[in-house]
Amino acid sequence: MLELKLDKPFRCFANIYQARKHNDLMDQLKKGEWPCPKCNVSGRIIDPNAQCDPAEGYKMADRVTCPACEGTGRWTKKKFHAWYKKNYSDKYQEEMKQWHKKQALLKNIKNKLAQIEIEVLIDAFRDTYGR
């Protein structure tokens, strides 16, 4: 049976510790240390003025000291937490809030339609949007 449904928002990280691990790709952090997500603990970033090589991209570009951590590759937990909250936690919660609102609306819509009407709508959307 065809069904009208909304994709649930994607959650990148279950928690701040998973985000910490993701930003420490080379497993360099010691206990109690927190990564700089701008340089992934390396302390160096691609020179913002570097030219993109048509063949190599930025692979061979010069690296400069990461301004976000001044080359240490580390942030305080407080700073990392604020970054995580802004970029992931708050964003995900807002997306979930919107998703729940839309779910409620969709339930109301479905209650007003017969199954055959839902199937016609799905066909119409699939033809238009290819989903």
Ligand SMILES: [Zn+2]
């Ligand atoms: Zn950094």
